[in-house]
Amino acid sequence: MTVLDYLLFAAGFVLLIKGADLLVDGASSIARRLKISDLVIGLTVVAFGTSCPELFVNLASSFTGSSDLAFGNILGSNIANILLILGVASVIRPLDVTGGTVWKEIPFGTAGVLLLGLLANDILFRAGGRTSLSRLDGLVLLAGFAAFLAYSFRIAARPEGLDDHAAVKARGTGRSLLMVLLGLAGLTLGGKWIVDGATGMALQFGLSESLVGLTVVAVGTSLPELATSAVAARKGNVEIAVGNVVGSNIFNVYFVLGTSAAIRPLPFDASANADLLMAFVASLLLFLTMFTGRRRSLDRWEGLVLLVIYTGYTAFIVWRG
Numbered sequence: 001m002t003v004l005d006y007l008l009f010a011a012g013f014v015l016l017i018k019g020a021d022l023l024v025d026g027a028s029s030i031a032r033r034l035k036i037s038d039l040v041i042g043l044t045v046v047a048f049g050t051s052c053p054e055l056f057v058n059l060a061s062s063f064t065g066s067s068d069l070a071f072g073n074i075l076g077s078n079i080a081n082i083l084l085i086l087g088v089a090s091v092i093r094p095l096d097v098t099g100g101t102v103w104k105e106i107p108f109g110t111a112g113v114l115l116l117g118l119l120a121n122d123i124l125f126r127a128g129g130r131t132s133l134s135r136l137d138g139l140v141l142l143a144g145f146a147a148f149l150a151y152s153f154r155i156a157a158r159p160e161g162l163d164d165h166a167a168v169k170a171r172g173t174g175r176s177l178l179m180v181l182l183g184l185a186g187l188t189l190g191g192k193w194i195v196d197g198a199t200g201m202a203l204q205f206g207l208s209e210s211l212v213g214l215t216v217v218a219v220g221t222s223l224p225e226l227a228t229s230a231v232a233a234r235k236g237n238v239e240i241a242v243g244n245v246v247g248s249n250i251f252n253v254y255f256v257l258g259t260s261a262a263i264r265p266l267p268f269d270a271s272a273n274a275d276l277l278m279a280f281v282a283s284l285l286l287f288l289t290m291f292t293g294r295r296r297s298l299d300r301w302e303g304l305v306l307l308v309i310y311t312g313y314t315a316f317i318v319w320r321g
Contacts, residue, residue, distance in 0.1 A: 012193030019186025020227035023049065026179030028237055033173055039098060040156045042232075042243020043105065043250075044149075049184040050224035050244060051251045056188075059260065070260055071120075071268065074252045075275040078113070080222045081245045082282040083310035088226065089233040089241045090303030097242050097297065100155060102290045105246045108148060110283040112253035115144065117276045120268040131268045138261030145254035187224035242298075249283070278313055285309070 023046060031041040054077050089095060119137040225248050232241040260266060285306065286298075293299040 012190040015186040015190030015193070019183045019188075019190060020224070020231040021183070022179045023183025023187065023228055024232045024235060024237055024240060026176045026183060027240060028235075029176040030173070030180065033176070036156045038237055038239035039101065039243045040152060042240040043247035044152050045180065046228060046240055046244045047225075047247025048251050048255075049180070050187060050228050051248045051256065052184065052188050052224075054222075054248075054252050055256050055259070059263070070257070070266055071272050072275070074257055075272065075279050077222045078249045078252055078279045079275070079282050079313065080310070081225055081249050082286050083306045083313070085222060085226045085229050086242070086245050086286065086298060087303040087306035087310060089229040089245075090298040091300050091307070092230060092233040093236065093238065093241075094294070094300055095233065095238045095242050095298040096294075097290070098239070099296065101242060101246065102287070102296055104151070105243075105250070106283065106287050106290075108151075109246055109249045109253070110280065110287065112141075112144060112250060113276065113280045113283055115141070116253050116257065117273070117280070120276070121270075121273070131270065133257065133261040133266040133268055135262050135265055138258045138263075138265075141254045141258030142262065145251070145258060148250055148254060187227065190223070275317075282306075282309075 027041045027046050028038055030045075031038050054073060086095070116133075119140060120131065120133050122131050225244055229241040229244050232238070232244065257266075289298050289302045289306075290296050293302060
């Protein structure tokens with residue numbers, strides 16, 4: 001790598017942090033002006049915005065036929081979102097969530113991983129031949145995403161207001177929208193610089209495409225979520241911190257993989273079932289933490305447990321190669 005690559009790598013982190021700061025402040029201000037909860041903003045605007053890197057990587061992978069990278073990116077990102085990002089955010093500040101998040105949004109994300117496993121292994125739609133995520137499978141996932149959007153619009157009209165304690169500076173709508181756009185731009189560009197540099201280093205060491213997708217690219221494309229949720233937790237916007245991760249995971253499975261498969265069927269390697277299982281376990285663990293310690297809360301000690309599990313999982317996939 002050249003000196004310029006190192007400079008871009010470092011500048012990427014600066015852009016990430018500043019972009020996350022602008023995005024959280026702008027999104028919170030919009031939520032207040034529209035009189036909707038931070039949770040809805042986190043589940044939609046923030047979550048979809050911070051998932052743009054996953055979308056771009058997967059669309060590029062679909063066009064080039066790199067299906068291992070496409071699956072590895074999404075599965076690795078979803079695992080990192082829960083175990084790493086929520087783990088870090090809850091260590092910064094315990095994350096209290098609404099009843100709807102416990103019983104609806106988290107289970108919806110868990111169901112998405114289960115549905116992906118069934119579709120990718122041709123259990124629901126068996127057409128013979130090689131196992132893959134077909135165009136029909138992609139349309140099924142996109143239908144699930146449409147259902148999630150309909151649900152989000154419905155709950156937007158009845159905010160639960162868990163985050164009234166969060167200090168939000170009053171700003172004009174135009175300025176708030178500009179902050180959101182600049183924040184998303186900073187997150188996307190910063191994430192790209194980091195991913196490009198890290199991927200180049202990993203491939204130079206001869207790592208496989210699947211491993212790079214599960215680790216370097218997955219964590220790199222999850223950096224916007226990490227920066228956003230960490231900043232949101234520090235500012236006391238716990239609903240954005242949680243909604244960002246849960247919404248991103250839903251967006252990744254239902255929309256990103258659904259769109260990728262609709263463009264071009266994605267061949268599925270059965271060895272990825274271990275990572276599918278880990279993504280499902282991570283989502284299930286998040287649900288269970290709502291009933292341990294303080295109810296409907298991800299406490300600091302639970303966040304530390306998630307981080308330990310993520311460290312072990314990362315060590316395993318690196319050892320697996």
